[in-house]
Amino acid sequence: MPPDAAARPVDFRAGGFEPRPGRTAPWIAAAAILGAWQIASAAGLLPDLFMPSPEAVITALGRMWASGELTLHLIASVQRIAIGFAIGAAAGLAVGFAMGIVSLARAVGLPIVSALFPIPKIALLPLLILWLGIGEPSKVATIALGVFFPTALATKTAVDGVPRNLIRMAQSFGMPAFAIVLKIVAPGAMPGILGGFRIAASIALILVTAAEMIGAEHGVGALVLGAGNLMQTDKLIAGVVLLSIMGLLVAAGIGALEKWLLRWR
């Protein structure tokens, strides 16, 4: 159809509201911030004692790596997180599934779990130290408790969210209850459970840092606190950078797990 001279085009009105992650923008932004920080330090605008330059932080990291100090702190923290997370997640999964499936477990467990969930678990560390001593068990128990509650609640909610029609379908084929839990409920709840793991992992990182600040010789939390006490701010910020890297690695690990377990999505 030939264009009509009197016709006006219809304006497009549906733009925006579709944010997309960029590929290069994040790197450019990070480089710009680090660059500005380095320039400000070099120009003497930032006093070294309160805000050491990125270069000084990297040098501190290199020094700690060469001396083996970094490995010592990292291994201590990762070990505590790994053991605490494994215990807390296993218990959380068991209790979450029970509350999601069994009426009695829900009636008894849900009010208790909901009441204890909001308590900042670090407040229990002194009590746990009294019970378990100042060594590893009290720190691991704090992390396990911190992981347990969000895992249990996320698992229960995820089990609730599994479509009932899938369960009825399995029952209509005479599938035994245990097989239904294994083949229908568990995979159906997996997205929600992994979401719970994400929250639990960040709580574990907070708790390990706090617990190590209260009473530990080694660990990234102890490193940060010790450096602060000695006004070694380059080491202090190096410790914070380590915590950030650990957080990113844990998130990436859970992301990879999601990608693999939820590849059907």
Added chain:
Amino acid sequence: MELRAEGIGHRYGALDVLDGIDLSVREGEILAVIGPSGCGKSTLLGILGGLIRPTAGRAAIVGDAPQGCLNALTYVFQDFALLPWRSVAGNVGLALEHHPLSRGERHRRIADALALTGLADFADAYPKQLSGGMRQRVGIARAIVVRPAVLLMDEPLSALDAQTRELLQEELLAIWARERTTTVYVTHNLMEALRLADRIAVLSRRPGRLKDLIEVPVPREMRGEPGHAAALTALHDRLWQSIRPEAAAADREIVDAA
């Protein structure tokens, strides 16, 4: 196997859904159940298959299941009820996994069911990759893989578009003709009932009571012939006249099932 509804009634709290349904589904027939929306058709099917406990009466079976039957009363669901994390073959095989079958027998059954439903080339596909029609073919394959004695079909085609529905009606009849499995077919579509069923049970509006039980007078294979069109149209009109006031009343009802 014959399936019987003996005085079945059902209430959801204060809501009376079904009342005194007496019905026998004869061996090898397709019985369509129609009625206005909310009349309890799906509830009746749920009770017949043991998925809903009736508040009155009972569902009962007479006779033995055929050889090789692993699940006598088997459903095909309106919403397909497929596991999104399993492939087509995985969904069909699910129905066999808790039975002590040899690996060969399991594979043979799955391959047969997939071939019969035209899914042989889609065994490794996931539900989200399939059209609605293909998804329901998976639902049908999963039902026939256990060689059921009775197929309970709950509006199996109502979520599909009109053309896919036509295709699947043909395929359903071809599959049925092979084993002549006793079938209860719940639908709100009169044309579908007239095309597929030997007999049509008409339920009244809530509480659903058996209002009519009509034998379709034209043999199934001759229903497409022009010579029988008048008889089928007359039956369609009769059914519609029977349902119309009920459907109109049901449409204006305020539903408060909570």
